[in-house]
Amino acid sequence: MNTELVVSTKQLAKAFHGKEVIHDCTMSVERGTIYGFLGKNGAGKTTVFKILLGLLKPSMGEVTVLGMDSVKNNLDILKRTGSLIETPLFYEHLSAAENLQIHLDYMGITNADIDETLAMVGLPKVGAQPVSTFSLGMRQRLGIARALIHKPELLILDEPVNGLDPVGIKEMRELFCNMKQTGITILLSSHILSEIEQTADRIGIIVDGTVIQEITPQEIKEQYAGGIEDYFMTVVNGGKGNE
């Protein structure tokens, strides 16, 4: 079957002050799927996400997002992408709705429904509330709302369920699955292994800046009796599969 790749990196490398933090990183994400990005702290997940969004320039290798070069066509990519990188920041003195409106103004979107989006992420009736009064979980939800309000083709979410309670995590999982049904491609990272296992169609494992394996949850179930945790520990600690 001929599948369209929304994200594709080939031998990607990134160095900071001469130290390579990403090297020989090759990965691909198919359209309309959820790709889970797993790795230990400092493995390079956020750096890869930032490169995809053009926030960082690759030192080497090819990066294609939505069929375009991530450096040359950065603005076109940003128009069609929603992102949540690290802890979401807002204008504290403004309300949630005003924060989203500012985002829409920058994106050049005039017809988005702010109330509907807030309800979608579990923040109904708080649109007029200043963000300074929001809890960590509410901020995270608002960050997700900001990422998806302009109806992007690709969502890049770095630890999107950070700070959410179990109910919130479940709601977000359902939201991501619903979004996938509408054709949106989602690339997300998480430390919660079971979350990635339940949400992702394909999982990429990054160790010391290199994607060492791309696998489906189904394949993990078939190959590893202990499930994703067993698989992750084997791959990350051993640097190879449990074969």
Next chain:
Amino acid sequence: MNKLISLEIKRNGLKTYHTAVLIVTAIMLCFLYLLAVIPKLDPTETDLGLFMTYNSLTNLINIICMVIFVILSSVMFSKFVVEEYSGKRAVLLFSYPVDRKRILGAKVIMVFSYTVISMFLCGVVIFGIFFITENLFPICADTLKLTTFFSSLLSLLCYSLLSGVLSIVSLWFGFWKKSISTTIVAAVIISTVVCQIMAATITYYSIVLGVLVLGVIAAALVLKDLFHRVEQMEV
């Protein structure tokens, strides 16, 4: 560009700066009357020539206002530029599909225009009130002419532009160090140095114009470097 400027205002708000400008206007108006009344308090003192003509009085106020507005402007640049391009907030700023140079350009235009316009209006109010009362109840020994008022406005315009230009130069130091305090300290040092030059040559308009031209050249170089830095910035 207008849309980007209005978004900057919407995001950050200008209320605090409006209040600051109003306070500065009130204080400088009182200060002008104080300077004008000094020769009357001690008529035997011969070194008070600086406070005895409208020309030198208005220039003195312009110079002091310039220092104040350069510092005010550096505070605004700290909030609108240095803070936004430092740390995690830059991630948000660069995630918008808008050319980075245009966003920075909107910020610089906004702060520069605000500084120049607010200082000019502040001066117009101060000189307007002062000259009206001088016309009715003169304090200063000098003769008040219409040309005095217009030359004061011309000088005010030059100093207003100078304050905007100097604040851009101070922004460069703050951006380079990614530090709010550096921006403000640089503004204090630069404006104090220029203030000393201006105070020493208070009635020579050619010096004001010369410093203004040098300031514009420095600001142009600073902006060229800032745009390049923002374009190359990785967050």
